[in-house]
Amino acid sequence: MTAPLLSVRDLKTYFVTPAGTARAVDGVSWELRPGETLAVVGESGSGKTVTSLSILRLIPEPPGHVLPGSLIEFEGRNLLTLSPPELRAVRGNGIAMVFQEPTVSLNPVFTVGDQIAEVARVHLGLSRVEARARAVEMLEQVGVPDAARRADEYPHQLSGGTCQRVMIAMALICHPKVLIADEPTTALDVTVQAQILELLERKQAELGMAVLLITHDLGIVAGVADRVAVMYGGQVVETAATRDLFAHPLHPYTAGLLASVPRLDGGRGRLSGIPGGVPPATAWPSGCRFHPRCPHAWDRCRTDEPPLLDGPAPGQSARCWLVTEPGRRKAT
């Protein structure tokens, strides 16, 4: 097995809030290997976005802080201990990021060409003229028609889909080894989403980069991910190869999520859903954090917190006592 390119080990990111300490990310570990796509899936409040922001140290401190003992290792270095200039070199050249809201992430008072060129000047040391040419070339590469003219436009003149292409152009200009895409298509219409997903897949194949995809959409996961980490309550509750996860979800939360999704080939029947809602990060339940919503929970789940336990399929593990006591799984 190839060595991981980016590994996160026991990451804990907490926030101080008036309601107490929010343990938004609470002991997350996973590995991203070269060229692969790892999807981190979860609902609001699961900690998936805080995880992605912690990697490039984009958490506002205070109120947030990454706890000592957390490790984010990229090419043999712990990103959490890098100096600001070292970190700046990693951002862009090593790890780049695309966010959910392209229209918000772009600066409204500069042309998109200038914004892409700025990245090239800062990270690649290009001259003004070279950077401009590189920006136009990048816009062409991400499928923006009439790129030379579009480069002179401001974000408000472009559609959401085009803005996201601009963000991708900025992220890819330095050929990063890892692209973190945090809900890259959530704000977009479905036909535009299809364009952006195709673009990301094509660029990934061309550049051989690894992609960390943060999403809530299991449909997108099924289409693009090699492996999946499902998050709940600030923790990874299940991790598996994509096919194993969809075919045999081990964790009841994963199974519940899959059963909640309405399907194009489904009928008008009731969706099974998951009762209740996500608890606040300031007060995770005792034992297994999912037990109040779990149809299988028994006494042990209320008191003992399960570790990630290896399941039958290679590479599949779940934070659930059912892995060791499968007989307790109720028919649903």
Add this chain to the structure above:
Amino acid sequence: MSALVQVEGLVKHFPVRRGLFGLGAREVVRAVDGVSFEIPAGRTLALVGETGSGKTTVGRALLRLVEPTDGRFTFDGIDVFGLGSPELRALRRRMQVIFQDPSGSLNPRMTVGEAIAEPLVIHRLASRAERPARVTELLAEVGLDAGFAPRYPHELSGGQRQRVGIARALALRPQFLICDEPVTALDVSVQAQVLNLLKDLQQAHGLTYLFIAHDLAVVRNVADRVAVMYAGRIVEEAPVDRLYAAPRHPYTRSLLSAVPVPDPDAPRNRIVLSGDVPSPVSPPDGCRFHPRCPHPLKGERCAREAPELRDFGGDQRAACHFGEKPM
């Protein structure tokens, strides 16, 4: 028997002025440009489309939250667009709306109980003494216990707030509910609960729904009939099973193919459309979809002549010159 909701030739144009401080040329945004449909009592019609298709404007025009430019809306035999304001207020008792963002549509300074009772107060439907019992009853209908009445919206989760929005809409015992993206802002596990609730309420009260949404998988789960909008017009309309199994319009076909399917082994025949939805100020001539249309037979006629909605049997209608030979 005629349908409870009948909409004919609905048009909504917004005049706009371009340029700095609106001093530029006068233009017209053709948000809705000739939309007709019917919904029989107790049924659900889903209006599906992407940003800018005009689906939300249709809902707002029916409620006269924006004044329609042209067209006719008959509700239970009443000509809604011809009503004066007192009659309209009386009719609003029978037609209610649920919005996408429940936190934006609830007053943050009102408790849940006050928010649900407000329509009863305005329409003088329950005395002060009767109100608490009625609020408890409405909360129970949406799956919340009476303990929620004294709480404020910010204390609730998104799903709970949407339940309150539904309880408030139900307070006047309406017959017709316009649901505008009611589950879009919710997480998938909560979305499933709210969809189930909407279906239960429909069954219990015989409600008629206009369900406005962009998510075709959600629509599949709630609708009897689906109308697909593109650039202000309905391009296809059919019973739900038929539309999903055998779409006639290339836009419907492309939309369906673009929905990510939560199954890693599902065949992926995604049709990736180029470009964006056209500007409603200057929609393309002929078929409004033709610049993006992936249909192999697409020709010069599509750029020239706007196709009418035509009947293809099985209660399916599509506006495509090549509807006989779907993609």
